[in-house]
Amino acid sequence: MKDAEMTGTEKTHAEKATARPATGSSAPAAEGLDARLVVERGAFRLDVALTAAPGDVVALLGPNGAGKTTALRALAGLVPLTDGHLRLDGAPLDRTPPESRPVGVVFQDYLLFPHLTALDNVAFGPRCHGAGKAEARAQAAEWLDRMGLAAHAGAKPRRLSGGQAQRVALARALATRPRLLLLDEPLAALDARTRLDVRAQLRRHLAEFEAVAVLVTHDPLDAMVLADRLVVVEEGRIVQEGTPSDIARHPRTDYIAHLVGLNLYRGRADGHAVHVDAGPVITTTEDLAGPVFVAFPPSAVTLHRERPTASSARNLWQCEVAGLETHGDQIRADLSGELPLAADLTTVAAAELGLHPGAVVWATVKAAQTHAYPA
Template sequence: MTLRADLSVHIGDFTLAAAFAVERGTTLALLGPNGAGKSTALRSLAGLQALDGGAIELSGAVLDDPTSGVFVPPERRSVGVVFQDYLLFGHLSAMDNVAFGLRARGIRKPTANSAALDWLSRVGLAEQARRKPRELSGGQAQRVALARALATGPDLLLLDEPLAALDAATRVNIRSQLREHLDQFPGATVLVTHDPLDAMILADRLLVLENGSVVQEGTPAEVAQRPRTDYIATLVGLNLYRGVADGVHIKLDDGGVLTTAHPAEGSVFLAFRPTAVSIHRTHPEGSPRNTWRATVSGIEQHADTVRVRLSGTPDLLADVTTAAVAELDLAPGRAVWVSVKATETHTYPV
């Protein structure tokens, strides 16, 4: 185990309480909405925010333990950080930025510069070694920041929204490159992000925070398949409900009854994808299915489909084609029928 963290931090009326561990060679993504506590957790790990309780242990060494009075300052921690805005030194070249941490640790300039050039080569920027940050593209600046964080050989790498400042086209390429570097990094990595795609692609495990608390933890597949809050369900694109099962019938907490193909008992979550929803102008005929009245409350383009928000008992999201929007004459306020086959739903315990 490389990192063990039990974080308890109080900032005004906000409290963060989260415990997790990260193995060497793996990446943990802290995922959550704004104000969930992700940045507070990262600042605590970096030594920029002292704990009020709990402890942080990295590679067997205690970094922060208020009970015993131990607090290792940021500059003495074996931690590399890539900040959201990269925070490169504007007056230094790319090479000098990467060499900065090494020089700060007492390594002579020629040796530090040689190591910096090696790292710039690893991230494909050897030819930009003499350029200042203002002469670099967003993607290049991100890679310089990553090289600077890795050059000192840290036991822990912290990434704070590392792709947020990039445009969509650049993000795809840099995300792929970043994954390759993380796969080669021997230490532990903690990634802070609000982007589910970044988390799903870059991380081995997810820790989802809401309002300062951990609401779910697991592999990307586990979290995507069995979300436990509305926030997570929205991120992974599922309709999610909580209710009480009596065989194949689920009485939903917010009203309505849905049928599933797999019997269950007691408190459960029920989920299905927006693509499983069919919209009709009149009551649908045919095979048994969940059918109820709803009203279109919103329509928006969503990737290659159109996402339709529907108010009913229960509310739901449906993904349909642009042609279907025209054929059904969908518009806000339109009353429709919706249906979901029982076989398209799945349940799991609360």
């Protein structure tokens, strides 16, 4: 594979961006994926346009019921399109049966054959594509070696750890040399410790993959680490897409803001003042006019039990503690009031402030810690 031959190291997102032209839903490529997926199921309607060049890794993010898994199944041919189109490397796949598509799928529960060894699980794909038994097993052995699983070739799935089973499933999908690789929550079944190791390995394999990969996940960290481009789907439609850094810095819906850990508000800017819809004014460093979003992290919020008189912060609001929960090694306070927001503080600070549901506090945020951008 191209990276293994060149350096043997992982590509960063920046390196991958310079290695090939960027793509978006408005610029279909002759090679790669060009799809508009329209699926109607009862009252639900999915209408999502996706394009990707060979080598791209695209992550579909969205809340439960948003339609991301339906989109993945439509790409695989497991759900028929109601309308739209699906082309891969310029060839239409709309009416091609699933087993005849150049598509590899890694399901959330891996779906390994329990009665077959790891080697024969991986060989199953090449056998289905016409390879003889010896040839298929030779290809499977090569893939298991690439995955670091050569020593487990004779093991059946029940003898494999979760991380090993995930890599066998990935090897089985890649052994057919698909032009489209689909991954449905590929790390969801792993414990936290295993997830870190397997995520790093999966990133390396995806960086080496020369065709299109589409990843469905609910985990923003998986998406940020593994994907070149994020496509966020809510209620069956795309609400935002872009690079991981752009999505993280410029969320456009409450769901995305929650994913990336930001307080987000919409309002109208008049210079450095943003009049929040049905809320107070937020002072920012940006000088804008018209509809905007304003975002700032919970860590930017400082809480006081009395109204501060010596604070340099330009933003000050009275709030009430609606709830407290552990968030990593900190306490997250959910605050209600004229500007509902989340604030992060240390356990010691929360204790010193005597925080509890119903407590009245004053929240301050410096203008320099906010970020405003056009809506």
